[in-house]
Amino acid sequence: MKSAQPTRILILGGGFGGVHTALTLEKLLKRELREGTVELGLVSRENYMVFQPMLPEVISGSIGILDTITPIRRLCPATNLYTRTIEKIDLERRCVSVAAGFGSQHRNLPFDHLVIALGNVTSFAGQAGLAEHALPFKYLGDALAVRNRIIHTLEEAAIERDPEMRRTLLTFVVAGGGFSGVEAVAEINDFVRAAAGSFRNLPKDEIRVILLHGGPLILPELPQSLAEFAQRLLMKRGVDIRLDTRLAGATAEAALLAGGDRIATRTLVSTVPSMPNPLVAMLDCKKDRGRIVVDDHLELPDYPGVWAAGDCALITDAKSKEPAPPTAQHATREARCLAENIVASLRGEPKRAFSFHALGKMGSLGHHSAVAEVFGLKISGFLAWWLWRTVYLMKLPGLDRKIRVATDWTLDLILRPDIVQLKTDKPVGIRREHFEPGQVVFREGDRGDWLYVVVDGEVEVLKTIPERGETCLRTLGPGECFGEIALVSDRPRSATVRSLTNVNLLAVDREAFQALFSNLPPLRGFFEQLIDARNK
């Protein structure tokens, strides 16, 4: 008999934790879901799950862009998927509100059981210039952006006539020597060196791929002998590994190192920073260093029926008493345990405590080699690579994807890497930039496409005056703007602007500037006055 009100289970997050919770619940609650006594919902910003371990291969295009990701709908056909942004989690009223879709009204999703599997987010907060100029490496869009940046720099290097600028364009820096940084640098190194073959007039010997690592040996997650193997292999392939070196900041033209050194580059990839999801940070529950504290059953002590798994939860292994590491293997096992415990509590059966010992660790080093530690065995080179591919192919969800990836890998053995640069980004409108003291923002005579507003710091405006040379016309500070003349008149820049201190700027492009300032009369008045005053 169908009850009047079904039990509503709501899962937040479409990563390994969230999707595997839904998968397990669909299996265990088959009858209840069919009869409508249980309703299963999942909220995810994207309609797909990213198979993170394969993300680095998107850079080189050795697997198709869409093949690292699986549509959640296909995996969990009995789950209602809400492809929306979560706005607020209300644990007291047991309700989650999600942002509006095409309409303008947001929506409330009440729950009986809630699973929080929201993971971490990347954050460059506190490191000068990284948010503006470093490329993060966590989501699928990030991998595509890295790929496009590499191709773009090769394109430019091929036609650049200034040798210093060309060397800067051909320098690629990855910060962070853990698993994801090492896999990324291996793929970037392979891709850059293979793709360079398709470019005319590109001095291949000027290509530099640099890995920055804060410790004395890369891959601290692995036993020393494997890490040393990986380090030797990468160096042999041409990766310049800088140990005990930390990234401190960035400008558009350089990676800034702790201690004051700088590496001139236009491609800085950083895998290091992550911080708690802001939604988790807003939650009023017990946390430890930003992670939700759960009991042995993965339930929140103060909120029965609310559960957490994956990177956003602090989970203590019931046997080893150690905190569970933030890996996909663990998230998957946590999700299964959690789903079983939800079913147990629905049926009034006893719940089980979470404990899992990782089967092994693997890292791809590109070019048909890898390092792995499985069941205590250490493996490296081609065998490890073969194992890596096989295990991931087995774990890749969905038969469609298995076929597609296997095909990609086969084609990749025959065909050259793809060098198409797929730009789907719309023009930005407004962006932020960071400058070190003494950097040129633009030069007299340049074509001007941006208006700048000083957020903090100080810049000087310089003009070449006959018989006096380069002369400082004025200095500008927070809240002041420059560059507006080139935007309203279509003339080249009438002066050079250089930073005097560390400077953060807001840059507004021509289109956004004209749209805003031609339609808002008070702003137009302000800029007309400013231009008049400066022309005097």
Place this chain on the structure above:
Amino acid sequence: MKSAQPTRILILGGGFGGVHTALTLEKLLKRELREGTVELGLVSRENYMVFQPMLPEVISGSIGILDTITPIRRLCPATNLYTRTIEKIDLERRCVSVAAGFGSQHRNLPFDHLVIALGNVTSFAGQAGLAEHALPFKYLGDALAVRNRIIHTLEEAAIERDPEMRRTLLTFVVAGGGFSGVEAVAEINDFVRAAAGSFRNLPKDEIRVILLHGGPLILPELPQSLAEFAQRLLMKRGVDIRLDTRLAGATAEAALLAGGDRIATRTLVSTVPSMPNPLVAMLDCKKDRGRIVVDDHLELPDYPGVWAAGDCALITDAKSKEPAPPTAQHATREARCLAENIVASLRGEPKRAFSFHALGKMGSLGHHSAVAEVFGLKISGFLAWWLWRTVYLMKLPGLDRKIRVATDWTLDLILRPDIVQLKTDKPVGIRREHFEPGQVVFREGDRGDWLYVVVDGEVEVLKTIPERGETCLRTLGPGECFGEIALVSDRPRSATVRSLTNVNLLAVDREAFQALFSNLPPLRGFFEQLIDARNK
């Protein structure tokens, strides 16, 4: 012996015309290019050439996103490729200037011979709301945007509770019944109906795919019997074809038809409008309806050494005396003739006049069928589809691509269509919107994420007041703004705003608003005063 100064041939445009000119020149001038007596350059905004005929298949994902495009570098290894935006063509000084790359300085490229093959651009100018709300269909990015929009509307329809809104979401409109419109609507129809199978709670019978066509029969390019075959076939597959119906405009929620009717939809694809490339429009040479007039040898009469081919040129066939149609077949033949004539003029040999009779016309109708007219024969159905695939596979440049596309097509016969929505777009910052009279911009109580500036037209601000009901507080016109309170306070919208006339708005999102107005003191002052005044 090497001459002091090589002859510089510069090609503008990376479409069929430009790339085939470079291909032919590389073949004919092999020795000169090797010896350095001739230099070949090509300027293109993208580093790839799009194989336009396969673009519709990107919508359904039946070929990989990257497989419709071929890197120009691979095709033309002896050509210097400049992946830059062209700023100006100076025919007098024989020089082209291109925009800055990573640096801030633009660059001048002088030439001895210039080939203009810049094609057309899409333009919705003059049709109210189309630029803001219709999806164009010309470039690769457009095909991806259409695909993402379709998946997004299906996602939303699956969780929408308002039946009218759901029907709107499940309505897909394509405007233009020529080749590209018909191929697009065929792919959209197949994809929507196949993908819908993966969605729970989606009433399949509410899906409507509509084709608008201004004439009495679709595919005016083809003989009547083939066009009738195609029309019957599409109708059988569920496409609702509206003949003698023209698109007049659009809002975010509807396609507006000439005559006053409207079709509620969130997905309007328009293939119709194109206009001359602005760079061509700026050229000071003889033109006819925006196209560059060339002589029999495809050279500009007033500028020896300057040539034009493809859609941007008005070319009269030397034999038939008819203007050459704007198709890929013709652009390819024109490019070859033009390249041969450049070589002839370098060698002081006689040039040849252009003449070409099209071999045939083909259009895909999706789902393993097509229509074709080849050497005067009319073919339809599966045979035409097989012919279509084979011919295009042969024409697809590069062996890599041939293998990849053949593989895709084979997998497509086995696997289900992919429903992953790949969002790589950054947040927009600033956008334009168009409203008909009486449309609601936002409602009291909605969450507010945008500030609006009235560009033209008039809106009314309405508030529900106890005992008086919905009351008009004020009306706003050009240059006035609304919606700022929700952005500075994070409270829901305090009033409803509705259009009184046709209205064009500029919408600024929360992030752009906060960045601009917290950093520019005069603007902050302006908005603080405005908010004070409205709160009184």
